Amino acid sequence: MNGSRRTSSVVGNGVATGLLWISPWVVGFAVFMLVPIVMAAYFSLCEFDGLRRPVYIGFDNFRTMLSDPTFWKVLKNTTIYAAFSLPLGAVLAILFAIALNAPIPGRTLWRALIFVPTLVPMVATAMIWMWVFNADYGLLNAVLSWPCSLFGCRPPSWLQDAHWTMPAMIILSLWPIGHPVVIYLAGLQDVPTVLYEAARIDGANAWQRLWNVTLPLISPTIFYNIVMGIIFVWQVFAIPQIMLRGGGPQQNVYFFSMYLYDVAFTFQRFGYACTLSWVQLLIILSFTAFAFQLSRRVVHYQGGTP
């Protein structure tokens, strides 16, 4: 009995010490995340202009949302953006990581170069790319002008033509690709070389080694990057907001977070904005939950399921 009491006392002390050490994070999370999330849930059921007391109105804001054409527009835009930029970014990042994991000349330099764009502040990135995408004087169109001339056409007006604003934003989403590349590189370096040797002895070619050895073994890293990517693409805001405030021609790049910001801080409809923010949270949670479900079948942890 004594021993058990002492054990539980030691465990208790350990838990208390642990809680004490993580308390800054717990308090910060509670004050700056949990409380606002719960308050937003309540405000989503209220008429609330940010200045006066909220008035409870039940699910009116949700009904308003369903009949709001801008809501459907931003939902569609964000879905298209996510559907293209997420897989494209993942595939390219893996390819870059594999290339930079190989013994190529100047490997360290290439690794540094691909990471550098992630250090550029978002506002600066937006300003730089506004000129890169410039129809007549932009770097991208300078490169495209020769191949386009072969087909007798002009390079696109990326930010002025409604058909090209979304492709422009998807291309731009690849700019900070250095961040996942670094994570993939770390994952690749954890793959035991003996497995590649064994695969070679079994006669596996490069593609088979990639498909059957590399990808399964870095699948936890891929999964992590995909989950982070889902969260990021569904919250895309700063760069399109700076480059094409209001969503550009035909509002084709008016994304969910941009609309949410306008509803709250420009139109001062904070109750409705809270409704939108909760819907955004639920969408992200749904996709993340789906990714977790999928991960049970396709993600392989080396020590078994964590």
Added chain:
Amino acid sequence: MRALANILRTGVITIMVVGTLGLVLFGPRSTAAVPPDRVVVRYWEKWTDFEGLAMQRLVGVFNDTVGAERGIYVQYESTTQIDLKSLVAIAGGDPPDLIGLWPHLIASYASKGALTPLGERATRANISRADIIPVYYDQCCYRDELYGLPLTPWSLALYYNLDIFAQKADELRAAGLDPERAPRTTDELLAYCRVLTERDEHGTLTRMGYIPGHAGNIGWYWYTWPLWFGGHLADPESGLVVANEPEWQASMCWVRDFAQTFGYDALGRFEGSLSNFNSPDNPFMIGKLAMMRQGPWFANMIRQYAPTLRYSAAPIPTVDGRPRSYVGQDILVIPTGARHAEQAWEFIAWLYTNPPINVPSGEETPREGYEYYVIRTPTGLERRPMPPLRPIEWINWIHYKGSPLNEASQDFTATHPNPVIDVHERLARLPDAQGDPPLPNWLELREAFGNAYIDIWRDGADPAQRLERLQARIVKLTDIAREGMARYGETYP
């Protein structure tokens, strides 16, 4: 190991404690030295750079004179995104004492109880509607109550480049147009534009006569188009926005026709190639745009960035050639919850009631050109000292804007440095001058109009159909706003 852990722990704690103490003792401090025994009035204003410097100097004069006598110290704080930050500060219960806002926010803020009514204070200080140009005074009111006073008012005019007009004089004459004056009607505007516009050998637009567009800074006040066709932003009877009025349709047809004339793609590319508005690369200043719709501040910018540019200004061309006017202003308001509302009001009242002042000039001049004005005499350019002016006129003189006073002082008018101020002044005093409608959800309605405008301007949407859709959206948004206000026991508009 335990000893090492102890050393590490002690080290980390020591660094954190010393760092905190260091920040507290030697960390950053406010650089503005506030004299003792003064009530500090926190004043948030949107201006930066030369406009901000001018206001800071005026605040300095107040602090050194009346402020010193009455124990008030106004602390000027330049604030970006002032509307958003003010809203958050008011909601959080810690607003500044004085804010420089825009009149389109009056209805929205006042209807939510975010602004202090100023009517009684104004009456006590003998400031009345009769003292101020009516349209400016009325923009500061919501439901017959005064919530602010004009600081720097303005009206829109058409700026045109005299050198480009002179270069194209023969072609303009050949097209039956007068190169000595700006276009007066919207038909003339298009005709001038055809002549003044230039393309390179690939058909790329290198210079536009004018752009009615929406993108970026060149499209400032795009939503005023219905005005130039005799319409109203809000129906004078009902106060509601009616987007499918014939004048709205006519204006949007004109915008569509303009875009068709020069080509949607070409215009889009041209718009994308234009540099920053607030810079020496401004398209008007470098000759890429021959005409531009702007307020009087534009003359101040030209003085800063392109002092040798030859230009003039005229009323915005209208459908029938009769001058019409769109006005706006920067205003001063006292938010609800301001801790020193009375002292903040003292500053506002001082701007209006203080006798003419001489703002110190000389070596402390922040930039050349402020305390002196340049006049053209038979012998050339001559610098003369700035005359004493009432504070409210001083700031407008420095900002190149007109006076909000019904009777501007003779010195103000006679010495004003803006060469086109008379055009702006005349337009501001037109009896049917319009500003933004006093609707709490005006910004949301304007945004909806913006989407329709872009569809017409960029993609050639049918104006009648698009405006019908816009009207349906406006009705919906108006219903939402009406319902929302009803929940607080209020009516819309």
